[in-house]
Amino acid sequence: MRRDIFQAIADPTRRAIIMLIAVQAMTPNGLASHFDTSRQAISKHLRVLQECDVVKAEPKGREIYYGLEIEKVNEIDEWVAQVRQVWETRFDQLDNVLDNLKNK
Amino acid sequence: MRRDIFQAIADPTRRAIIMLIAVQAMTPNGLASHFDTSRQAISKHLRVLQECDVVKAEPKGREIYYGLEIEKVNEIDEWVAQVRQVWETRFDQLDNVLDNLKNK
């Protein structure tokens, strides 16, 4: 399944996971202790996060630490910036129209 | 149903709608002409976008123009900034640890 970062952050639990591992890498069990669901459910969320490279797995013995890939978060910023840029350009155009009116 | 902005931007079609109306307010039919789906499907997306205040409806005769509420986009930024801040603080803490080691 083709995932993207926007789908990844759509779920509140996944956003909370991201926030937690922003502090430090954590294991599935460690993460699950902060939520009201099973470890398996958290593992599923981690898989989604992995599929779009928001999260990286680092095995340590029989534990697996999941760490945040902060660069991926930039993709969100980029889109938001694009929207804002389009929005502001629109006002520039309006300004131009108003300037033209004033100059007549 | 309780929606939030993150769910709103999860769908690619909705992100495209947001980008389009960032340029100028548009009607459902006007929007639908840019996509490969029915007007009703676009209307459903608009309803989702309305429910989390990303979009505002402005009736004009029998047409309804949907315009972007740019302020809502800031909520995305805020969350991203929060993640980044936590992430960077983490490194500050590591720096502190390293500083302490160096001072011994």
Added chain:
DNA sequence: TATATGCGCAACCTTTTGGTTTCACAAAAT
């Protein structure tokens, strides 16, 4: 007035999502 247009809403259907339970397996601990 009759007709065409633009729209929202409801019913329906299929696929996806998010959860659970159960299992197998590797790595630690006993």
Added chain:
DNA sequence: ATTTTGTGAAACCAAAAGGTTGCGCATATA
């Protein structure tokens, strides 16, 4: 060597998502 612990994967399930078609209603247009 046996048991405990940490994990991913698979099967299953209910709910939600995203699409369609068909409708009714209000507003333009003829």
